[in-house]
Amino acid sequence: MKRYSQEISVAIAIAVLAAVLAFAAPSYFSHENLADLFLSNMPVLVVAIGMTLVVLTAEIDVSVGSIFAICGVAAGVIAKAGAPMLVVCLGACAIGAALGALNGALVAYVRIPSIVVTLATMTALRDGLRWATQGAWIADLPPSFQWFGLAQSTYPIAALATAVALVGATAWGLRHLAAGRAIYATGSNAEAARVAGIHTHRLVFLVFLFTGALTGFAAVFNSVRFNQIPSNAGLGLELKVIAAVVVGGTAITGGRGSIAGTVLGVILLGAIGPALTFLGTSAYWEQALQGVVIIAAIVIEALRSRAERRAAGLAAHRV
Amino acid sequence: MPTPILIAQSITKSFEGVRALKGVSFDLQGGEVHALIGENGAGKSTLIKVMTGAITADSGALVIKGHAVAHNNPSLARSLGVAAIYQQPSLFPHLTVTENIALALEQGDGRRRVDWKARGESARELLARAGALIDPGRLASTLSMPEQQIVEIAKAIGANAKILIMDEPTASLTDREVESLFKVIAELKSQGVGIIYISHRLEEIARIADRITVLRDGEAIATRDARQCDRAQMIQLMVGRAVNSVFPKRDVRRGEVALVLHGVSSRAAGVSNVSLEVRQGEILGIAGLVGSGRTQLAETIFGLTPADSGEILLGGKAVRVSAPADAIRNGIAYVPEDRRKHGVVLEMPISANTSLANLKAVARAGLIDSSEEDELADRFIHQLRIKASSAHATAGTLSGGNQQKVALSRWLATNPKILILDEPTQGVDVGSKSEIHSLMVELAERGMAVIMISSELPEILGMSDRIAVMRNGTVAAILSREESTQSKILSLAFGHTRSEEVA
DSSP states (O other): OGGGHHHHHHHHHHHHHHHHHHHHOGGGGSHHHHHHHHHHHHHHHHHHHHHHHHHHTTOOOOOHHHHHHHHHHHHHHHHHTTOOHHHHHHHHHHHHHHHHHHHHHHHHTSOOOHHHHHHHHHHHHHHHHHHHHTTOOBOOOOTTTGGGGSOTTTHHHHHHHHHHHHHHHHHHHHHHBHHHHHHHHHHHOHHHHHHTTOOHHHHHHHHHHHHHHHHHHHHHHHHTTSSSBOTTTTTTHHHHHHHHHHHTTOOTTSSOOOHHHHHHHHHHHHHHHHHHHHTTOOTTHHHHHHHHHHHHHHHHHHHHHHHHHHHHHHHHHTO | OOOOSEEEEEEEEEETTEEEEEEEEEEEOTTOEEEEEOSTTSSHHHHHHHHHTSSOOSEEEEEETTEEESSOOHHHHHHTTEEEEOSSOOOOTTSBHHHHHHHHHOOOOTTOOOOHHHHHHHHHHHHHHTTOOOOTTSBGGGSOHHHHHHHHHHHHHHTTOSEEEEESTTTTOOHHHHHHHHHHHHHHHHTTOEEEEEOSOHHHHHHHOSEEEEEETTEEEEEEEGGGOOHHHHHHHHHOOOOOSOOOOOOOOOOSEEEEEEEEEETTTTEEEEEEEEETTOEEEEEEOTTSSHHHHHHHHTTSSOOSEEEEEETTEEEOOOSHHHHHHTTEEEEOSOIIIIIOOTTSBHHHHHHGGGHHHHEETTEEOHHHHHHHHHHHHHHTTOOOSOTTSBGGGSOHHHHHHHHHHHHHTTOOSEEEEESTTTTOOHHHHHHHHHHHHHHHHTTOEEEEEOSOHHHHHHHOSEEEEEETTEEEEEEETTTOOHHHHHHHHTTOOOGGGOO
């Protein structure tokens, strides 16, 4: 399956890593460590699902880290006001969606490049939050907030089920819904998509909105892990998320990629850092190694698409 | 006669098997204006590119100022005094006029120090010689189109050009600006510069050309003294060709009026006051020169650049088409000219490309039924004889003709009542071409109204029931099949409006 070659290479990389760990540091696979790894990466995964859609439409969103921080704080405030967890979740999602809609409107309707828009909102939202909270953390959360009021052992299962449902639904929708088709078409060739009757601007707007909502949702799942909510959460989250999307084979130029690839990208980048500690290497190497993985993924992708273009070029010359 | 400063002899050039120049000979004297005329695609641009070294000829000889140029290239041509000015000036928008001129003229490596004062002065002097007072300190992006053209001419003068090629220099100029350009040309002539002048405006050619060479289908048909060649003769020479290909056109009984345009204008598209109608079963050809607004008209009908005045009636009912989705819903389909840019999505398989404009047909409540989608694609692969391994083959891997058929499939899949085809057979092989023609006839027989834009006059004449000739963003005339001839169409397209030739 040539189409999934990037996904397969990432899966192989994960398998190799797992094999090395199984041999050199079997304790990596302890129940606690895996649960811990999953819980810390689950929010990254949820945001990455949205980011996959953004990148597929040939846009980018670097403001997710700031939206993440705002939604986390908002979740805490709503919870402290005594609202049930469902309302907390919906509230965080709504705020995330509103901020995503702001990005989307500026990109899709005002036609400002998304990197500029989201760089601006990234800074503005981050500093706005700092000003509003004066850097204070949200503490004294109600008992129903932490772990959603679940036992610490059942929460990971609930979180896993949520993640699987989100991944499954988005992947399925991308493949089988007309909206998913429109996303791929817009990212590959926006002009052709427009001629084919797709409302490309509205689509880009909605994708940003959806990503904002997912970021809000992720923020709730991040916040419930601690008994305080930091006002500077999600620093550097955008980089982690975009890296995972790209490593998972989604072309940064849009139009090609998959949710499955993104899941593998999150797993590889999330697993590789802690693995270093288990293998007795300094954790300081973590970022460097992640960088190497990203470069490797991009180089492989570039070589592959060049080969593909060459093949297509030859075909086109056969007129 | 003195020795010409440029001689091109038996130049041939092929692109992917298509012969663009078939042994063209051409010469230019110092101090003359030699006009080069011909239809779209006659080979004018190719010949110019051979002279400027932008492309290399397959065979033939090029002699510039007595030097036999075996392997021409842009810098060699420039050093021999060849300069070209195109319809679209190519200045650097964020640099000043002085810098633009200096970039073209100054040589040297990066360590060279710049004498800004001398630069500015030489720019000012060159601009004066080119006949305009432009502040050399202005940014190129602030210049009007004619001013940019003047800067291009100044560059050519500064480069000491002896052979100046002007490709449609007056296309975007007003009458007054044209006059001042002609003054500059006269001045250059008196300095012994030879000018190759390409224009679609035949009246200009009659005014300033000394000699005229007519190109047709890649051949130099004739070179005439301009005083002995009037516009009727020019058109006759440009056309001169018999319709030799066979078209599968059959007479179809025409049905109801499918589409009516009533004074449709779109300022954004440059389309003004277009009125026409198309009936079911009819093929309406749209002819006109490149830039006459044919594609823009199609885009207006299709809602890509919505009309801002006038009326569009579909099946007798006035409709508002403000986006392609509206057009599709109303049964209009549009197969654009540039299939790579606007047509097929190269990364997608044939199946997804086929269903893209009509996902409703293969989806229920937004859910795509992939087996139904494959069936749809397979049906068109079979019907249009698309050569592909399967419906899952990526569109980017297909040949040009097959990509065009995929683009057609997408629009036929919408079951349109009105099908607009923009250059449907441009760049496709002969076999696919006649298949596409047969398909058009078949669609018309099924009651579809077909609008075909084409630059190829034989195709227009061979396939159309009626022909709308466009000029300057509007329909100059509509001719019936019987009364249409190549020269009538061309003279209308060029702006010849003798009353007996207008329908």
